[in-house]
Amino acid sequence: MSTDLPGEPDAPLRFRDDVTVELVKHSASDSDVLWAARVSTAGEQSLEELSKDPERSKGLLNYLMRDRHGSPFEHNSMTFFISAPIFVFREFMRHRAGWCLAGDTEVTLDSGSGDPRPLPIGELHRRWHHGPAAGGATEARDRQTLDSQVRCYDEDTLLAGRTPIVDVLESGVKPLLRITTAAGRTLRCSADHALLTPDGWRKAGELAAGDAVLAGDTTGRAAAALPDPIASVAGDGEEMTYDLSVAGPWHNFLAGGIIVHNSYNEESGRYRELQPVFYVPGQDRKLVQEGRPGKYVFVDGTPEQHKGVVAAMEESYTQSYAAYQEMLAAGVAREVARATLPVGLFSSMYATCNARSLMHFLGLRTQHELARVPSFPQREIEMVGEKMEAAWAELMPLTHAAFNANGRVAP
Ligand SMILES: Cc1cc2nc3c(=O)[nH]c(=O)nc-3n(C[C@H](O)[C@H](O)[C@H](O)COP(=O)(O)OP(=O)(O)OC[C@H]3O[C@@H](n4cnc5c(N)ncnc54)[C@H](O)[C@@H]3O)c2cc1C
Structure with missing residues (x-):
């Protein structure tokens, strides 16, 4: 079902009662x-x-x-493309199902001006979730971090690029491997974390001395990635781990100078205009909760309730999307204007597990x-x-x- 936004014939609102899940890549x-x-x-x-x-x-x-x-x-590994309302992703992202890097792993931040900066992913997590520290040079530095992008690579040409960070995830306490390369790079990650090699993506736990990983330049020169032979792979204890979600089209970033895969990629409301696709419950969605917290069931609503729910949601979506469009037309940044959009808006992401x-x-x-x-x-x-x-x-x-x-x- 789709409805035209009043006065905006080019932006028809779409209302969906289903979700999309496609297996896009697998080795399982x-x-x-x-x-x-x-x-x-x-x-x-x-x-x-x-x-x-x-x-x-x-x-x-x-x-x-x-x-x-x-x-x-x-x-084994499976990558799914998922299109669903934002409130589904809020629940989904609670699963620390992703691949994991030790907190001291340096990711290469690249704001596009000046030299790229290495920052431990644990520290990036702190700044990302707790915001800039108040006052002085520390605050300016933290703000610069939050505006940065991360160095990533075109997986076909191996040329360096930049991609926005969408989220910094804490992935739980995990056993780690320490991979050391002939050129002196070190990466501490979980055994299932995928690394880019001359033979394509391979799990850290499958690599051994003599194999190679593709390594990138962490300086301003940003040369194409090159193979770096592995000198050793060894167990390295257990500790808190982290991962990045980056905006597409590439699903990788530079960590410890080595190209690693990321587990969640969600479309970015900062870097692209969000499309007017919204969730409404289908006819078979049970609408009414009966019972007390901890002991309840959901039962069908009446046809009137269903009609009322759909009408109220569509009206609210239409208003909020019109407000979003008005702000964009007035020159307001996408990242600010999006605050008016509700959690019933559809988003899309790649999830690898x-x-x-x-x-x-x-x-x-x-x-x-x-x-x-x-x-x-x-x-x-x-x-x-x-x-x-x-x-x-x-x-x-x-x-x-x-x-x-x-x-x-x-x-
Ligand atoms: C029905 C339902 C209702 C919920 N309601 C709420 C709610 O009201 N509020 C809310 O905040 N959340 C809620 N949640 C989210 C829930 O608390 C979990 O955050 C979410 O389900 C992820 O599960 P997990 O932490 O077990 O697993 P994952 O993150 O998927 O991890 C898998 C497993 O790995 C291990 N693991 C991962 N990380 C660590 C770690 N750091 N330390 C130790 N072991 C680890 C654990 O064994 C864990 O079970 C709800 C979830 C469900 C299913």
């Missing part, structure tokens, strides 16, 4: 879990698992799931009769979760079956 199969698990007992022979029919090892998958041996489920983090997400964000620990998610994020689950189940049918058979508890 049941055998990825099996070889990762078999290395414990078979060492080098675990590589044979790659050519075997995973159907023969259903029992092992089930055992890993039941006894919550989780890490073999991390050696592995099967273990997806299972955790599904355990919390879907309702299912097989769930041993029931959850009560908001319907709209559940709609996203259901579509992600359908795509994942096709890629990893045995893992998906084991997840269901073991009460939908992430290992």
Whole structure:
């Protein structure tokens, strides 16, 4: 359904009652879990698992799931394009499902004027979320950080560019690897973090001495990225980790001088005009909550209630988008004008995860009769979760079956 904005024939408002989820990229199969698990007992022979029919090892998958041996489920990757209302993304971003860098990892900030500046990602997180410190040089420096972009690379030509930071995420306490290169670069990251190599994206945990990563220039020269051989890969304890969400089109940034992938990319309301696509509940969306907090159910609304909800939302969306357009027409910056837009506005993002983090997400964000620990998610994020689950189940049918058979508890 779509309605023209009064006086704005070029900007028709669209009202949607569904969400979009597309699997855009993946490297994920049941055998990825099996070889990762078999290395414990078979060492080098675990590589044979790659050519075997995973159907023969259903029992092992089930055992890993039941006894919550989780890490073999991390050696895979899925990137989803998701278009959904902003209130869904607010819930989605709470999941520290992303890949992770140690707090002392220097990211290369590049404001476009003057030399780029390295800043530890933990410090960037502090400035991003707590804002500029009050007063003097510190405040000016913090403001400069918040206006900066981060150095990224064209994955085809390997030429350097800049991209806006959309968010700085705390990803939880994670075990880390320390990768040291022949040229003296060091990166401390989780084993599942993807690094750009001359052979494409590879997980840190799959790399060994003798492999190479693509490394970038952290100075003002911004030369094209070049291979830097890995000298060593070693375990490096556990600590708080972080990740960046950057605006497209590239899904990477420079960390410790090495090109790394990021896990969330959301469209930026600072750098592009937001399109007038808004959420309204569909006919089958239950509208009424009955019961008390902690013990309630949702039931269908009456046709009148549904009509009233849709009419009220459409009116409010129309007014707020008109106000947004008026401010833009008056020369107000997009980042200021967007404050008038509601959380029912659609946004879009790429989200990259592995099967273990997806299972955790599904355990919390879907309702299912097989769930041993029931959850009560908001319907709209559940709609996203259901579509992600359908795509994942096709890629990893045995893992998906084991997840269901073991009460939908992430290992
Ligand atoms: C139905 C529902 C209602 C909710 N209501 C609210 C609400 O009212 N207010 C609100 O603020 N939030 C709310 N949330 C969000 C919720 O509190 C979590 O932030 C969100 O679900 C992410 O889950 P997580 O932290 O378990 O998992 P993830 O971030 O996805 O991490 C996966 C797992 O990794 C481990 N892990 C990750 N990071 C750390 C860490 N730093 N330290 C230790 N272990 C870690 C944990 O085992 C964790 O379960 C709600 C969530 C649901 C599903």
